[in-house]
Amino acid sequence: MVGAGLTEVITYSLTNEDAYHRLGLAHLLTDKVDLAAPLSEEYKFMRRSMLPSLLEVLNYNYKRGNRELAIFELGRIYQANKAGDLPIQEQVLGLALLGNTDLPSWYDKGRPYDFFDLKGVAELVFEALNLTEVIYEPAGEEELFHPGRSAKVFWQGRLIGHFGELHPQKVADLDFTVPVLLGEINIEQLIGAQQPSLTLRRLQKFPASRKDLAVVLPQEISAAEVTAVITKLAEDYLEDLRLFDQYTGVQVGNGKKSLAFSMLLRHPERTLNDIEIAEILDRVAQGLQVQFGAELRK
Numbered sequence: 001m002v003g004a005g006l007t008e009v010i011t012y013s014l015t016n017e018d019a020y021h022r023l024g025l026a027h028l029l030t031d032k033v034d035l036a037a038p039l040s041e042e043y044k045f046m047r048r049s050m051l052p053s054l055l056e057v058l059n060y061n062y063k064r065g066n067r068e069l070a071i072f073e074l075g076r077i078y079q080a081n082k083a084g085d086l087p088i089q090e091q092v093l094g095l096a097l098l099g100n101t102d103l104p105s106w107y108d109k110g111r112p113y114d115f116f117d118l119k120g121v122a123e124l125v126f127e128a129l130n131l132t133e134v135i136y137e138p139a140g141e142e143e144l145f146h147p148g149r150s151a152k153v154f155w156q157g158r159l160i161g162h163f164g165e166l167h168p169q170k171v172a173d174l175d176f177t178v179p180v181l182l183g184e185i186n187i188e189q190l191i192g193a194q195q196p197s198l199t200l201r202r203l204q205k206f207p208a209s210r211k212d213l214a215v216v217l218p219q220e221i222s223a224a225e226v227t228a229v230i231t232k233l234a235e236d237y238l239e240d241l242r243l244f245d246q247y248t249g250v251q252v253g254n255g256k257k258s259l260a261f262s263m264l265l266r267h268p269e270r271t272l273n274d275i276e277i278a279e280i281l282d283r284v285a286q287g288l289q290v291q292f293g294a295e296l297r298k
Contacts, residue, residue, distance in 0.1 A: 001072040004124055006095070009071045011053035013078070014043035019052035023170065024143025031080040033087040046078035046087065050094030050184045051144075055166075058098045059174060067178055068099040070113075074187070090188035095121055095163065097181040115149045118163050118181045122153065129190055130198065131155060136224055139164055144182075153185065161185035208239060208266035209277055213284065217294035219248065219257045226259055226288065233287040234280055237272065240264035258297050 002008065014035070020026055028048040038044045047053060050073060061069055072095050079088040097113040104110035119136070126134050139150035139162055150164025163183020171180055215226070223243050230241060245260035252258045265272055265280060288294035 001093075001095075001121070001125075004070075004121055006070045006072045006121070009054070009057050009073050010075070011057060011073060012043065013047055013076065014038075014045070015047045015052060016042050016044050019056065020048070022173065023052060023055065024167075025049055025052070031082075033078045033080050048077055048079065050075065050077060050092050051096075051182050054094045054096040054182060055174070055180075058096055058180060059176075062098065062176060062178075068103060069096070070098075071096050090186055091191065093125065093185045093187050095181075095183040095185075097121075097179075098176075099178045112179045113181055114179065115151075115165050115181065118183050119151065122161065122163060122183060122185060125185060126155075131190065136222075138222065143167065144170070155190070158189055159186075160189050204266060204268070206267060206269070206271050208264050209272055211263050211265060211277065211281060212244075212260060213263060213281065214245070214258055214260040214297040215285070215288055215294040216252045216256055216258050216297050217288070217292045219255050221292050221294075223259055226261075226292070226294075229287055229291050230261065230263070230284050233284045234263065234265070237265045237267060237280055238263060239266045252297070260297075 017026075017029060020029055025048075032048055033046040035044060035046075054071065054073060057071060058069060061067075072093065074091065074093050076089045077092050079090070081088045095118060097118055100110040100112050101117065102108065102110050123134075133155065135154045136151045137154065138148070139145055139152050141147055142150060142164075144150075144167060145162075145164035146167050151162065152159060153161040153163070161184055163185075164181065166176075166180040166182060174180075213230075217226070223246070227241060227243070231238060234241075240262075241264070242262045243259060244262050245258070247258040247260075248256070263281075265277060267276075285294075285296055
C-alpha cells in the first residue's frame with residue numbers, strides 16, 4: 001500500500017451508532033459487540049467495519065484544508081459470537097481516497113480519484129498475495145455507494161470485499177465537494193490460502209498475432225463475464241486479453257453496449273496461420289452469441 005502511494009493510519013476500534021446510520025450500514029449493528037461499561041457515548045462498541053473510521057479521518061482532514069488523501073488501515077473488526085463468549089475477530093484492509101490524484105498545475109489540470117483508481121489498488125493487493133480468479137461484480141443498489149460505480153469482490157465463491165465511490169447523497173450530507181472512495185478487503189479469509197505456484201517460462205520465439213474483437217450485447221452483461229467466456233474458448237492460444245473500448249449510444253441501440261477487446265494469440269511451438277486464427281475468432285464469436293446473444297460489430 002505504501003508503494004502504491006497510500007499513507008497508513010491507525011484509528012480507534014471503538015465507535016458509535018451514528019456513524020453507521022449516516023453511511024447506511026445500520027444492518028451491521030444487529031451483531032455488534034457492546035462494551036459493558038463504555039467510557040463515553042462516542043465509543044460504545046467495537047467496530048463492525050473499517051469504513052466509518054476511515055471516513056472520519058477523511059472528514060477531519062478535509063475540514064482542515066487537506067483535500068487530497070490516499071490512506072489505508074490494516075486492523076480488526078469485531079462481531080458478536082452467538083456460539084461463545086469471545087467475539088469473532090477478522091483482519092481487514094480498509095482503503096480510502098479523497099480528492100485529486102495530483103494537484104493541478106500549469107501543465108496539468110489534475111484528475112480526481114475515481115472507481116478504477118481504487119480497483120487498481122485492490123488488484124495490487126491480490127497480485128501481492130498471488131491470488132488468481134478474483135471476480136468483480138456490480139454492488140447493485142447499495143445505500144453506501146454510488147450506483148454503477150461500486151463492486152463486490154469474490155474469490156473462490158466467497159465475498160472478500162467491496163469498494164466504490166461514496167453515494168452522491170452521502171457526499172452532500174457530509175459536506176464534501178470532491179469525490180470520496182472507500183473500500184475494504186477481508187484479509188482474514190485470504191491468510192493461509194493455498195496459493196498457486198509461480199511458473200516461469202522462456203521468452204517466446206514464435207511471433208504472436210493481435211486481433212481485435214468488438215461485440216454488441218445487452219447492457220447488463222459485464223465485461224468480466226465476457227472476458228471469462230473469451231478466455232475459456234480461446235484456450236491456451238490466448239496470451240493476453242484487454243478491453244480497450246466501451247460504447248453506448250444510438251449506433252448499437254437502446255439497452256445495448258459495444259465492448260471491444262484486443263486479443264494476443266500465439267502457438268507455443270509454431271506460428272499460427274490465418275485459418276487457425278480465423279477458427280479461434282469464430283469459436284469465440286459463436287460462444288458469445290450463444291451465451292449472451294452477442295453480435296459482432298463490424
